[in-house]
Amino acid sequence: MSAKQRPWYTYERIHRFLLGNPIPSSKALHERLSPKLGLPVFAADNLSSISYATEAILAILILGGLGAMRMQIWVSGAIVLLIGIIAYTYQQTIRAYPKGGGSYIVTSENIGPRVGLLAGSALMVDYVLTVAVSIAASATALTSAFPSLHPHLVPISIVGIALVAWANLRGVRESGALFAIPTYGFLVGIFTMLAFGFWRGIEQGVPEHQMVNGQDAYHAAGSVTLFLLLRAFSAGCTALTGIEAVADGVPAFKPPEAKNAILVLRWMVVLLAAMLLGVGLLVQFLPNVSLLPVENPEHRTLISQIAAFSFGGTHNFGFYLIAFMTAAILMLATNTAFADFPRLSSFMARDGFLPRALARQGDRLVFHNGILLLAIAAAVLVWHFKGELDLLLPLYAVSVFLAFTLSQLGMIAHWRRLKAPQGWQRRLAVNVVGAIICGAVMLVILFTKFYEGAWIIAVLLVILYTAFSAIKARYAFITRQLAPSSGLAPAPTSHRSLLMVSRVHKGVIKALEYARLLDPNCLAVHVTLNEKALPDVQRDWKKYGKEVPLVVLSSPYRSLIEPVLDYVDGLLEADPHLAITVIVPEAISSKPHHKLLHDNVASQLKRHLLSRPNVVVSTVRYLLD
């Protein structure tokens, strides 16, 4: 029978068309990246965060009055300082884990699987949020350029997620070339925008009356409490997401891997800091600023307002370039999560914390179940929050800083355990400082964003941690229970085949041949649902039944199932060492919709018989043309 005749061929062909042909395991080679190509691959997630971080800070400060907005540049400065510290500590991780030092691995190895699980849970939540936030920011960047698209934020975002998921299901490699254009394009765009902006800004001078959300901010009062400042700082911490990606991906670099990775990390941090400070300063030159979610009829992001200012309007090449490049780099940012989440979940599945299906690689060498899970979770999140960035952002950053803190603690344990190389005490000290700072920032974020959404993440982490522990316990229990050394139940010593006969046709006769091969003393069983048809069945069986006895069971409740159950139970009672195969002939057809025309007795029997230990239900299929 040729492939074209196989009923599953259509399914197979669609599958191949969408996902491409299988790739053998031997091809599982990673493209090694130079620092120039490594920057776009690993920095897209982090660098793209400037598209929302400054705006998020301002959106909080404005709650203290328009005057409070002047604090923005100081908050941005604090964030830049924090970025520097964390990047510095991550250099140590890169050196210590040249094979890749994500939080899950560092904590599992150095502290223990329970703490590792917490880090893993935090990272999983973080990846889902990265996809949701980045795709929503990407869609918002687009709708800033085309405000008429704004009502379609959710469908645009979900199509975006589907596209990235599909590319990853096909097994897009983290290809440097693919990433280089949007990332470098974005960088060139932003820095050009900053240059034009400062040129124009210095020419015009700081405006006397900056209008914020339509009100004059110049003489406006502002009351900046410490809590408000901390909230603004927490909002700005979204700029730090993605900073650990380089440490995760050290083996992807060309040798010397660690050195190249550190180079990329440094460049990333410098670029991010420059953009954050640049945007933070330039905002002060804008004569008009509108902030989400308050008054902003065109739903323009701050970046696109800056672009409009710098390039002198919303209908020029520069303005559209910024919009498209921002949208593109944010799509790439989701791709980073799509590369890391399935890998992380495969590690966790391998360690027994997640269903084994997540550890299985598909025929395109990708962990397809992890990709689908991430896409669905992120889509649900985007849909629930209507694609609005200002609703999604408060959820962000808690889990990131939890993972950072645990990673630092892991490194502390690492140094204390190894007591090497030379100078480990200094490295230990760096990680202690890092752990204290990350832990403090995490607590600040948790408390200041608690009611805005951080509580959801806290609850979610508890649920995930509990669920993953339960899965681990379940697998351990199964392994113990199934260990052959723990003693085996008595095995059946004889076997009987029962052939289900509804009426006599070729399919039944084919199944009869099979039943006789399994057991020459097999029995045929007919359940009478229709008394009138019984004589026909008996007559035909006499003719075609090859002397196999036909057992007739009556069915007072018109069920096919109950009489068979009772009969099987009777046989098992008479001989407890009997194994029974119930053989059900089943029609199959090349057209799926024909299924509706046929009964599905086998699966019902299977469901009802599955508690009988030595009973197997087999379907013998016969093909219909």
Next chain:
Amino acid sequence: MSAKQRPWYTYERIHRFLLGNPIPSSKALHERLSPKLGLPVFAADNLSSISYATEAILAILILGGLGAMRMQIWVSGAIVLLIGIIAYTYQQTIRAYPKGGGSYIVTSENIGPRVGLLAGSALMVDYVLTVAVSIAASATALTSAFPSLHPHLVPISIVGIALVAWANLRGVRESGALFAIPTYGFLVGIFTMLAFGFWRGIEQGVPEHQMVNGQDAYHAAGSVTLFLLLRAFSAGCTALTGIEAVADGVPAFKPPEAKNAILVLRWMVVLLAAMLLGVGLLVQFLPNVSLLPVENPEHRTLISQIAAFSFGGTHNFGFYLIAFMTAAILMLATNTAFADFPRLSSFMARDGFLPRALARQGDRLVFHNGILLLAIAAAVLVWHFKGELDLLLPLYAVSVFLAFTLSQLGMIAHWRRLKAPQGWQRRLAVNVVGAIICGAVMLVILFTKFYEGAWIIAVLLVILYTAFSAIKARYAFITRQLAPSSGLAPAPTSHRSLLMVSRVHKGVIKALEYARLLDPNCLAVHVTLNEKALPDVQRDWKKYGKEVPLVVLSSPYRSLIEPVLDYVDGLLEADPHLAITVIVPEAISSKPHHKLLHDNVASQLKRHLLSRPNVVVSTVRYLLD
């Protein structure tokens, strides 16, 4: 193992709780009805139609101007005349078919299965529309009393359908007592309303200025074309739906069945005619009338406007009584369809026009699949038309009159075939007149309502007729193809068991015992997805594998399936007369969510192997606690 330990027990318990315990076939006795109880059971569908028929007539006439509304009473008169004629012809059907003479049976028996199929299709469409229209009218009757509920028309209707479907799945008998209260309550309510209304109307006199939709209709012009009159007549023909229910249900009456059924038919017709004329006359006394779908801010039905007039306001017992009784009798009207549709579809399935699953009675003695199908189809219709009666009504009545016409043609064939009893020529003549009238009305309805919605029904009928014919042809083809007399394929002469081994545990060892019982020379097959685990598997197999050879298959594409397919194909090539059983150990657990933790290899193998004629995939399940 007790019932409580069975994994399917939870499902079973929910099933029992919702639907009740099984009922044995021997209990399939029908309650026999006296005429007093038969009237509510069989007339609810028909009598309830006065809740929308008069309003439907007026809604058409008003298109010709307010003055055109004066023609309403003449149209109502014509409808009453038509009711009388059709009822008269149905008396003959009742006498000729004391075992029940629905259109499907009468036409199939007397003309042939193809015409019968057309009648059956028309009736199926009609039942779906009956449920949709009646439930929408029921919900509208409720929201007329409580206008604030009007935005929730669709959910109310769908809950209503679900309730009636659920009652029917439990196997509600067409219990006279259940039907008597709403039906007689409705009749008492309507006639009391008419009495109060005429009292008040005669006291006040016909109002000089009747305001219709806020405009003075007294001096308004109206241009009544013949087409408009025919359209209004078609709209009124919705009052004739359900008239055939008595003829369908003759055997449900106490003996003498035919006589009692005719008595009920006559009473039904007299009551309907009286209500139609009564409502039609009383409308003229109303000082204010609002008509759907034009200006009617409170969405009150005409009946509830009459009730408000008769009882002097909308906050009194009489007004609410009419609302609730109308809603209740309309719910019962859907119940008639829920009783008849599954019965009809079981006849049609028995004759091979519908999937066999529709002919199967559940353990509560009801045709559960038919009930579900009807509920879903009606719910989709209600949802699509937003629960608005004025959008649903134009679809109605075409299929009813098609069924009427075919039934009359069937009776004509019946008399010509039998040429008995005495005086059959007179009966033939009655049915010829009936056929001409019904056919003419059908054409009038089809043409006048064509663009409003009748075209949908026409298209649907063509689709259903074609689909049902295709199903019949398919079943016939299968029966021919599977006839054992047509020659059998060569049977396999030997058998080999293959046991799939992923790792060695108790479940696998249990399956091994089974595999050896089926075939003492069975083989174990291991697909290496993880090279590192292979030595462990080989070592364990040596220890527990009872000397059964372990075949190791490598898998370059990490698929469990492809290597097995290739191996099986190799065995089949070597010996074409071989039957192969692939045995897959499968974990089962009492908790359904544990399923996610286990792979589902068997169903994948099954799908891929189903085109191999002599290969059977068997799962040997092992229980986990």
